[in-house]
Amino acid sequence: MATLLYRLGKHAYRRWPLFIAGWLVLMIAVGGFAAAFSKPTTDSFSIPGIPSEEAADLQAELFPGSKDAFDQATVNVVVAAPEGERIDQAPYADAITQLISDIAAGPDIPEELTTTDGQAAVNPVNALEARDTNGGSGNGDANGGGRGANAPPADTDPAVGAAAFAPVSPSGRVGVITFGFDVDTITDVTPETQDAVLAAMDTAAESGLTVAANGQGMGDFSGPGGTAELIGIGLALLVLVLTFGSLVAAGLPIVAAIWGVGLGLAGVTGMSAFFDLSSSAPLLATMIGLAVGIDYSLFILARYRGELDHTDDRAEAVGRAVGTAGSAVVFAGLTVLIALSALSVVRIPFLTIMGLAAAVTVLLAVLVALTLLPAILGLMKSKAFGGQLRKYRPKREADNKILNNGVRWARLIGRRPLAAVLLVVIGLGSLAIPLKDLYLAFPTDSTASPDTTQRQASDLLADAFGPGREAPFQIVVDGRDLAQGQRDGAFADVVAWAEGQDGVSAVIDTAALQDPATAPQGPVEGTQLLLLPESGPDDPATKDLLQQLRDGEDGIESATGTDIGITGLTAITTDVSDRLTGALPLYLAVVVGLAFLLLMIVFRSILVPLTATFGFLLTVLATLGATVAVFQQGALGIFEGQPIVSFVPIFVIGVVFGLAMDYQVFLVTRIREAHVHGESTADAVVDGFRNSARVVAAAAVIMTFVFAAFILEPDPVIKSFGFALAVAVLVDAFIVRMVLIPGLMYLMGEKAWYLPAWLDRILPDVDVEGEKLERPHLARPAAADDEDREEVPVG
Structure with a gap:
């Protein structure tokens, strides 16, 4: 080669x-x-074969007009009156009515402001007035009643019963205007469309209202x-x-x-x-x-x-x-x-x-x-x-070889190699301890930056209606195997079963909310239930509730004769997280196995690739431990504590492995180059550091800067990637490759290059060190008086 x-x-x-x-x-x-x-x-994180995707397929089969959860350009505009006031008071009521009118006049808005399923958007002021007219029952249009939706009084806990679905909070202070952009997918939403909504919100805020918006339709697609x-x-x-x-x-x-x-x-x-x-x-x-x-x-x-x-x-x-x-x-x-x-x-x-x-x-x-x-x-x-x-x-030694910091460092490690190895293993092992508390989830509006309108809307919704408002599950109920007269009773039994689960805030049959003019005609073959948990989308309790529901699916299906599936954004992202976690062992086996073979070809050794892999594992554990401590647990107060994005660990493992092997190859090939030219292993380590340590260090610093700069990005995925990779480079280049690997090389001595003869014959000779390129000339010594030379070695 x-x-x-x-x-x-x-x-x-x-x-x-x-x-x-x-x-x-x-x-x-x-x-x-x-x-x-x-x-x-697109930000569709679907995986064929996961339970929530199968449920989504069932949903599309029973309700052909339904959209994929990731393609619904839903918007929630949240309006809040000042503390102690209500949105139906002046001047807030008129401002909200005008806000709806201004939004409806914007681009990519249906002629009549509607939700993504075609239902008319509800003015929270009208909902509040209707609730007052009904004596504070909270049912009907105001709360979206239906099978299984109890009618709590207006001053009850907002996370109980049908009030959790209402467009207005029990106190009357917070209202929600929910609608959908008239686009095929969320990627069709233009900045002009979002700007029109934001402009209408700014106008409404002049009345003294707090106005914020979230939902998939208000995501950041600008890049x-x-x-x-x-x-x-x-x-x-x-x-x-x-x-x-x-x-x-x-x-x-x-x-x-x-x-x-x-x-x-x-x-x-x-x-x-x-x-x-x-x-x-x-x-x-x-x-x-x-x-x-x-x-x-x-x-x-x-x-x-x-x-x-x-x-x-x-x-x-x-x-x-x-x-x-x-x-x-x-x-x-x-x-x-x-x-x-x-x-x-x-x-x-x-x-x-x-x-x-x-x-x-x-x-x-x-x-x-x-x-x-x-x-x-x-x-x-x-x-x-x-x-x-x-x-x-550079300074030179008596044999005219360069004396630089790489040489000094290698000799320092060589004095106490075992102590250096133990220090690295104990130190990185300690850094990995927070990894035991790793919790994976996907980013949501509730984990967005506090200064964004998405996060502000999420906080208002959680305070007014409970955190489960933004973590709904959709339960699809298939009654096609039942006689038509048995279906309503079976559907009601499923609602009762869902309501009886621990951690459920409210359950509602969405069929009861449909406008008769737009509802499908003919026999009802299935229904969709909307279930709100008491916990938020990133809370482990929500994941536990999903598992609890799925554990009980077989029982309720047998009892009612229906088929049930659970889908929705929260269910899909939870399933994706579980699949990602389960895929880690297979991925590690494939990557480490292939790379180990490649490194054996490069280094003509068994032990050197093993030490490289061992160092990689320490780097990964320490990196993920530090990421959990800083991002999830909020250590050092740099970031607000939140779950680690689900695909960060597996992707970080892949990238870190590649980068770790980069430094291994660049550093150890120079060590082996010196060894194949007659140096002992100890002298080869020193010579390898003499010729490559400075450049490897510069490369690592550069890579650290490049990755760390991405921490400034608002996207939590990119932010966590930038942090994790910056930490990984620092740990791997300066601790693992510069301390652990030379320490192990000193301890192994000549055994480091052991390779069985039969394996040596099988492995191809790729000549990474360029031995075949050697020329008979000797390296020219640097003249002390050569003032005009510009071609001098950097390491």
């Missing part, structure tokens, strides 16, 4: 116009396809603003300037990475023409592609600058840099690709697409580093290290 990459790098340097033109044509072609055929992203990327790039540039001491050289990895990410995003966007693309996928692809793109180019550029210390032939230096460091880049990239692509084995469609989208950008980062970067070096020639801010003149 080293020989092939050597020729590729040398050819790209000499034929730079051809390579640059090829990349430009590819960018235009992919970008044009994406612009012409891409489709909007990232680019601030995180710019911050990450800016900090990465600073690190590169300090690493190379050259403004031009510092900019080359940035240019290469941006080109790869840009092309990757165009490709990912084009993928939406064939697949449903999650709105998080492009941003995650950007995060990962930008980090690895800078690092891969950095490693090759640093090796190129080091090779210039041995030859004045720049084409030769580029060829040898790509043949050696490029080989490590290829195998490092392969580990990341394995980790990301292996997400497909867990059979979760949206996760597969996210993994493949990120894998595309990683693949492009590798190809850009191997071909476009050498071509740019060919374009710039001697100016590649221009704009110098300082000259690098």
Whole structure:
């Protein structure tokens, strides 16, 4: 492989116009396809085969007009009068009536303001007046009565009975205007449509009302603003300037990475023409592609600058840099690709697409580093290290070898290797302790940032109606196996069964709410129940209630002769979380197994891949433990405590494994390179740190900055990913690879390179270290009076 990459790098340097033109044509072609055929992203987290999806299929079969839960562009506009007042008082009543009129006049609104199921939206002021007229019974239009909906007095607990479904709170202070945008899916909702609703809300707020809105129709579909990327790039540039001491050289990895990410995003966007693309996928692809793109180019550029210390032939230096460091880049990239692509084995469609989208950008980062970067070096020639801010003149030992901090650190670990290993294991083990309290859920309006209208509306609803108002379950009841005269009684029995479960706030048969003019005609074959729990969507008690209902399904089906399914957003996201958790063991087995084989090929050893895997497990446990402590438990007061997003652990495991193997490959290949050239294992460790520790540290700092910048994004998914990956890089690069691995290498000694003869014959020889590229010349010593040299090694 080293020989092939050597020729590729040398050819790209000499034929730079051809390579640059090829990349430009590819960018235009992919970008044009994406612009012409891409489709909007979606946040549908459905998984075929889960119980809630089967229930949704039953729902669509019984009620053909029903929409998928993720496609309902529902909006809840919550209005609240000041404390001690009611919404039917002046001037609030008129303001609410005008608010409804203004919303109805906006774009993508039906001629008559209606809910997503076609029912007329209720003015909470009229509902409150109707409730007062009925003597505070709270039934009828005001509360949406029906089978199983008791009629509590107006001053009862809002989380009891039918009041939980009402458009107005028992106190009369808070009202809800629920409607749906007239669109096919939520991705068809435009910013102009949302802005019209927000403008109407601002006008209503002038009366003294508190007005906020949430629901899927008011989600943020605008995507990232680019601030995180710019911050990450800016900090990465600073690190590169300090690493190379050259403004031009510092900019080359940035240019290469941006080109790869840009092309990757165009490709990912084009993928939406064939697949449903999650709105998080492009941003995650950007995060990962930008980090690895800078690092891969950095490693090759640093090796190129080091090779210039041995030859004045720049084409030769580029060829040898790509043949050696490029080989490590290829195998490092392969580990990341394995980790990301292996997400497909867990059979979760949206996760597969996210993994493949990120894998595309990683693949492009590798190809850009191997071909476009050498071509740019060919374009710039001697100016590649221009704009110098300082000259690098490292200290040298008696044998003329460089003495740097990497050497000092390796020797420090070598004095007490066992103590270093124990310190790492105990320290990271302690950091992993909070992982025992891990609770997974999907983000909801109740976990949004407190300064958003979505969160403010959610808080108002929870205070006025109980937290279960935003965690409804839909129970689909199929009565087709029953005689028509038996169905109403069976449906009532199912309602009574559902109401009798612990933790249930209210149950209502939605068939009783339908307008006779729009209700389906003919025999009633089934019905839909709306069940509100007493707990919120992110509360473990809600998950327990769902399991309790499903445990009792067989019994009520046998008793009534019906078929029952439970669906809705809360049920679907809970099922997805359970599937993700169950998929972790299979995913780990596939990723670790494939990567272990790859690392055996790279290092020609059994123990070195084992230590790499052991270090990875420590990194993952410590990373997830820190994420639980900071995000879920609110440690340090940085973030508001909330559940961990369900697919964060499995995706973090995949990405962290790839990144961990990156550092393992870059660092240990230099150690093995010294060993195959005659150094003892202890001396090889020192030599490996001499030549790679500084660049690996710079790469890790860059990656940490890039990931940490995404913590500034408002999306809780991206925020938690950015935090987890930043912690993972710091832990893996500076603790595991810089302390644990050299400590273990010292302890293993020559046994580290043990490989049975029969296995050695089976494994292919890929020559990652570029042994076949060695030349008979000796490294030229750096002259003390060479004031004009700019090609000096960085590590």
